[in-house]
Amino acid sequence: MDRFVAISSTTFQLFALIGIVLALGSAPAAANPKYAGIVIDAKTGKTLYAHxxxxxxxxxxxTKMMTLYLTFEALERGSINLNTRIKFSANAAKEPPTKLGVGAGRSVTVEQVIYSLVTKSANDASTAIAEHLGGSEAKFASIMTAKARSLGMSRxxxxxAxxxxxxxxxxxARDMATLGIALREHFPRQYKYxxxxxxxxxxTRMGNHNRLLGVVRGVDGIKTGYTRASGFNLVSSVVDRDRSIVAVVMGGRTGASRNEQMKDLIARYLPKASTRGRGNLIARGATASMPMAVASLELPKVGPVPSQRHDGNQRLAFAYAAPTPEPVVGRAALVNSLIAQKVAIPTPAPAIVPPMPVETAANEAIDPVTTASTAPISGWMIQIGAMPDRNAAMALLTKAQGVGGRSLSGTEPFTMAYTKGNEQLYRARFGGFDGQxxxxxxxxxxxxxxxxCWATAN
Structure with a gap:
């Protein structure tokens, strides 16, 4: 009898341990209010996992996935080719890092823009191609939104750009999965990028921020993203033998935890994907929820387009985008967006930068350090100096990126303000390292x- 009790106790402990392990598998969803995720069978469209x-x-x-979608569309239409020169305006050149660092008035090829977006996630190149194709970044953003609707990305x-x-x-997360599948299905030649x-x-050698490439079997793209408000995001495409999925993780606390969650989703749900199915899940034309004219929307045939010019296609784009309310700006926008993400609303801080346009000021309220990626909340980082001016600190980081090579691949530059005596200084740091x-x-x-240089954990 005692032996039976001992065995039963051991069995109970084993099942309890299994339950704990299974619970831990969903820990990112349970513990992080920013987290959202989805796994879609790319052959059948079936949702295998969603949170x-x-x-x-x-x-x-x-966002750059849509910028690239429209760039690939323009390539197929013939309005640009891979050798078309894309000129950087003063507006594009002044975008904060991560960036190529091309001076105003200079240019790069379309193919260089594409490579810079998929690897370094260059903000200046994104703005430059947007201005070239749309006439202005604001107009290009309207076209991006209209294209999203045509693909079924209703939210x-x-x-x-x-x-x-x-x-x-x-x-x-579902809309980003839709876009990932659309890129694969609609542009099989360009998807290789x-x-x-x-x-x-x-x-300068720029490594891809996507650390799963070459590490996780079957992963062939797509894109990473990070701001302080968003957390760490990743869209992954996986093709292994006769199964295929697109998975999305949004709101990760660190780059490393986001990657581990993605690995877990791939391991769990790729074996559950269908071995049959033809794909072709995302229509390029009209959907049930929109007019045919908007579904066949095209960008202007030439670029850049003067701001006062409006051809028929552009009018369609703006007519369709018009129902979207004008953005609320200032603290009201911050409050609304944080409530939507269940994030604590901070008390406004006094401005420490020169006056900016209203919408830019609203953006700064969400993310005080406007960079492609800002300081991770936790994890290992390095500091290479402190400067009395934020722009000087960012310039130091950009210069260091040019010589850091593979050691800085996948990391993000950011500045951190602090006061020393009566002096305001900005620490120049790189964050996002996988470990010490x-x-x-x-x-x-x-x-x-x-x-x-010195390394520290936050």
């Missing part, structure tokens, strides 16, 4: 290049 998949989230640099609104913070620019591991621009060893290696590389 808050239709709740509003900030896309961050996942997505774009206000810019790069994904820097804007309280009116929102999406959902998303699997690019690195891109050399001038003397990676941060230490980066410091070692930068020190050999003459930079001061």
């Amino acid at each position: 808050d998949a239709d709740e509003a989230r900030y896309p961050a640099s996942l 997505t609104t774009f206000r810019n 790069h994904g820097l913070p804007n309280s009116a620019q929102t999406t959902t 998303f699997s690019t591991r690195s891109f050399t621009f001038g003397k 060893a990676a941060a230490t290696r980066a410091c070692s590389t930068l020190k050999k290049k003459g930079y001061a």
Whole structure:
């Protein structure tokens, strides 16, 4: 009898342990209010997993997936080719990092723009291609939104081409999965760019921010993204033998935890995907919810287009986008967007930067350090200096990126303001390292290049 009791007790403990392990598998969903995720069978369209998949989230640099979609569309239409020169306006050139650093008035090719978006997630290149194709970034954003509707992305609104913070620019995990599938299905020739591991621009080698490429079997793209408001985002396409999925993780606390959650979703749900099915899930033409004329929307045939010019296609885009209310700006926009994401509403801080346009000021309220990625809430980071001016700190980071090579691949530059005596200083840091060893290696590389550097965990 005692032996039976002992065995029963052991069995109970085993089942309890299994229950704990299974519960931990859903821990990111339970513990993080920003988290949203979805896994779609790319052959049948069946939803294999979903958590808050239709709740509003900030896309961050996942935005560039739509910028690339419209770029690929223009390539297929013949209005541009891979060697078309894309000129950087002063507006594009001044975009904050992550960026290529091309000066105003200079240009790069369309193919260089594509590579910079899929690897470095360059904000300046995003704005430059948007202005070239749409005449202005605002007009291009309207076309992005109209195209989203034509693809069935009913809960997505774009206000810019790069994904820097804007309280009116929102999406959902399901909509991002739809866009990922559309990129695969509609542009099989161009889709190969998303699997690019690195891109050399001038003397600088830029590694892909997607750490799953070459690490997780079957992963062939697509895109990462991060701002403080959005958390760490990732859309992954996986093709393994005769199964195929597109998975989305949004709102990760760190890049490493986001990647682990994605690996877990792939391991769990790829085996459940169908071995049959033809794909072709996302129509390029009209959907049941929109007019045919808007579904066949095209960008202008030439670019850039003067701001006062409006051809028929542009009018369709704006006519369709018009029902979307004008963005609420200022603290009201911040409150609305944070309520939607169940985030605590901060007390407004006094301005420490020169006056800005109203919408930009609203963006700054969401993310005080306007960079492609800002300081991770936790994890390992490195610091290479402190400057009395934020722009000078960012310039130092950009220069360090140029020599850091692989050691800085997948990391993000940011500044952190602090007061020393009566002086305001800005720490120049890189965040997003997978651990202490990676941060230490980066410091070692930068020190050999003459930079001061130390690693820290936050």
